[in-house]
Amino acid sequence: MTSKKLSSQMKNHHENFRDTVNLIKNYAIFTLDLEGHITSWNKGAEFIEGWKEEEILGEYFDFLYPNNEIETGKPQWSLQTARDEGIHEEEGYLKKKNGDLFLADITISPMHDENNLHIGYIKVFKDITERKLVETRQLDANLLLKQEIERRKTIEADLTRSNEELETFASVASHDLQEPLRMVVSYLQLIERRYEEKFDQDGKEFLHFAVDGANRMKLLISDLVEYSRIDTLGKPLTQTDATQALQRATANLTVAIEEAHTQITYDQLPVLRSDPVQLTRLFQNLLVNAIKYRREEPLKIHIGVEEQEQAWIFHVEDNGRGIEEKYLQSIFVIFKQVGKRAERTGSGVGLAIAKKIVARHNGTIWVLSTVGKGSTFKFSIPKLVTKKEENNDQYE
Numbered sequence: 001m002t003s004k005k006l007s008s009q010m011k012n013h014h015e016n017f018r019d020t021v022n023l024i025k026n027y028a029i030f031t032l033d034l035e036g037h038i039t040s041w042n043k044g045a046e047f048i049e050g051w052k053e054e055e056i057l058g059e060y061f062d063f064l065y066p067n068n069e070i071e072t073g074k075p076q077w078s079l080q081t082a083r084d085e086g087i088h089e090e091e092g093y094l095k096k097k098n099g100d101l102f103l104a105d106i107t108i109s110p111m112h113d114e115n116n117l118h119i120g121y122i123k124v125f126k127d128i129t130e131r132k133l134v135e136t137r138q139l140d141a142n143l144l145l146k147q148e149i150e151r152r153k154t155i156e157a158d159l160t161r162s163n164e165e166l167e168t169f170a171s172v173a174s175h176d177l178q179e180p181l182r183m184v185v186s187y188l189q190l191i192e193r194r195y196e197e198k199f200d201q202d203g204k205e206f207l208h209f210a211v212d213g214a215n216r217m218k219l220l221i222s223d224l225v226e227y228s229r230i231d232t233l234g235k236p237l238t239q240t241d242a243t244q245a246l247q248r249a250t251a252n253l254t255v256a257i258e259e260a261h262t263q264i265t266y267d268q269l270p271v272l273r274s275d276p277v278q279l280t281r282l283f284q285n286l287l288v289n290a291i292k293y294r295r296e297e298p299l300k301i302h303i304g305v306e307e308q309e310q311a312w313i314f315h316v317e318d319n320g321r322g323i324e325e326k327y328l329q330s331i332f333v334i335f336k337q338v339g340k341r342a343e344r345t346g347s348g349v350g351l352a353i354a355k356k357i358v359a360r361h362n363g364t365i366w367v368l369s370t371v372g373k374g375s376t377f378k379f380s381i382p383k384l385v386t387k388k389e390e391n392n393d394q395y396e
């Protein structure tokens, strides 16, 4: 091959290369002479920077940098490091024709001729403002997520602590309060037995109130203790036949059910993951209430279930006196009782216990009711095994 042919081929290659470089739009690619004057400027540079090639050819390239960077001599320094180290890479702000600044990913490398003589520089950069923004947002999102996880951990730790505190308080209360209370009750009973005849009608009534008050206090304390131990003394969740749990509950309430001439019906209930003792307790508390808050007419209670993809939704339906709409939420709060004071026989803990049992199963409990017609208590028990349960399983 003759040297003429070779040089025309190289010229072709060179022009092809120039054309290709010119077409690249996402990257600014341009060349500088040894002093830093612009000697070529591709379409990408024009697109990103805003200057056309004819406007800036021959200009000293520092006009691309923000003023303070020119003051620090950064443009010249970047050429020097490219020359000394073979390449210079940096991330920094550059200026557009309209004065806007943008963040650029910049590479400068020295250019040599065929005799390896250093003849200038090639500079390539890309606008990465958008990418950085996305990265920063991602970082922010990750940070927020981490903070949220931390916040939940703190809440969970606080909850565990307050549950433990409640249990400690309740067991101290039960021990320290029940002892003197037992004394009050037994001496009141003794007075009732031995001296009742000596009391006039008022005296008998006062004595009766005193015994009644002491008994209620005993009930309150034992219910509070039971409430406080739902989380700490609960059994691991195991496959439980809900029909059997319900039957145990009705067996425990035989006398009350018969006395109220209750007609109880129920659907086929599923086998599900739960604490069998607590599931029985849950049904029992709802049944006791249905019996307590019945109307004059024959009491009917139906227990049904609806299967959803993620959970079982149970319902306990009665034809009792119903609950006013304004109380539908608050009746689940501990010690909250509604209705006529004289008819408040319990301690106001039954539904709070029910709610805590359902929560321990990661479910929710709510009620629908019409005054004078009846109430339907509904609760969900998720089918999924949660992390917490898996951990519990390790101790089974």
Ligand code: ADP
Residues within 6 Å of the ligand: 289, 290, 292, 293, 318, 320, 321, 322, 323, 331, 332, 336, 337, 338, 339, 344, 345, 346, 347, 348, 349, 350, 351, 352, 375
């Ligand atoms: P308690 O029965 O000891 O008062 P609960 O926490 O079990 O406490 O119930 C709270 C209140 O909710 C009750 O005082 C009662 O007014 C109301 N309630 C609960 N269940 C029913 C029901 N099935 N029908 C009507 N009212 C109910």
